Amino acid sequence: MKNVLVVYFSQSGQLEDIARSIAAPLIDAPDVKVTFYEIEMEKPFPFPWNKETFFDVFPESFLQIPAAIKPVPQEILETKFDLVLLHYQVWFLSPSIPMNSFLKSTYAKQILNDTPVVTISGNRNMWAMAQEKVKALLVENNARLKGNIALVDRAAHLVSVVTIVEWMFSGVKKKHLGIFPLPGVSDEDIKGAKKFGNTILSSLQSGDWGGLQPKLVAQDAVNISPYLIAVDKKGNYVFSKWSAFIIRKKGEARRRLLKVFVVYLAVAIWVVSPIVYILHLLTYPFKLRKIKKDAAYYKSV
Missing domain, CATH: 3.40.50.360 (Flavodoxin domain)
Known part of the structure; x- marks a missing residue:
């Protein structure tokens, strides 16, 4: 069994x-x-x-x-x-x-x-x-x-x-x-x-x-989406800065920072993200080797 x-x-x-x-x-x-x-x-x-x-x-x-x-x-x-x-x-x-x-x-x-x-x-x-x-x-x-x-x-x-x-x-x-x-x-x-x-x-x-x-x-x-992997990596870098800063704050100071973070996140999603996607499409042909390598890695264990 x-x-x-x-x-x-x-x-x-x-x-x-x-x-x-x-x-x-x-x-x-x-x-x-x-x-x-x-x-x-x-x-x-x-x-x-x-x-x-x-x-x-x-x-x-x-x-x-x-x-x-x-x-x-x-x-x-x-x-x-x-x-x-x-x-x-x-x-x-x-x-x-x-x-x-x-x-x-x-x-x-x-x-x-x-x-x-x-x-x-x-x-x-x-x-x-x-x-x-x-x-x-x-x-x-x-x-x-x-x-x-x-x-x-x-x-x-x-x-x-x-x-x-x-x-x-x-x-x-x-x-x-x-x-x-x-x-x-x-x-x-x-x-x-x-x-x-x-x-x-x-x-x-x-x-x-x-x-x-x-x-x-x-x-x-x-x-695998090469674009989303790139966004994921960039997002991790940015989140590491925000989280390290916010975690040190307590009470009202933390709440204020989180409100600023929410505004930043909205701008990143609705303004920056579409621009990044266009740049991704323009540079895609020049990154094919890395994209294939990344795809093979993330599909594996």
Whole structure:
């Protein structure tokens, strides 16, 4: 009997739906036992969010400062798992505070030690740098990363900004104003994620993890946008400056700085981002070698 642990944190329910879709073939397999573990915070985050609370978690999110999580059930801690499916969201270009808190806990060190892991993220569109941070934490926990799946909102970059923000602040997944597409990972992609579960099951049963990621990539588990990777890298640099400055402030000084940061972010998204995209298109032919190299790297584990 193979033991599989599905780890996730979900506010809207989207990531749980993804987790259950991928896990479905494993659940149906007679020689596999699947256990679900939802990360729970000692101090829960709100959903829907309000604007002030949402941006207030920016410094801690980006700087990967952990918060207290509720104890992992003893039954999970006493089980040696043959595979862990690790599902996470991206908050401010870093793994979410709940996932970061789990990965930095003693529980994760015990569960993940010398254990094959497949990471699965459900995102708006930028995930590459957050995945690098997750990979670093997996190394610290002596885990063995064998696969990565990155599911994204397929809407245009600026369109998804509008729809995701509306979803986070209203708590309702709907077509904003009746004209925008539904926010988040599409229902079709969530249901279709079952195919990844079949591929993972094959590797689990055979014990051959070496060819898993190429098989997942062939199933479109990871799609690379050179433009978004460039924005992700630049965003990480800028966020590192803002977060380091804001984290040192308390009370009203912090609130004032966060308000300035929100204005900066709006300008960066709606004014700077389109200009950067045009420059990206103009320079694209001259960067093909680097783009291909980056694509190969981020599709791998």
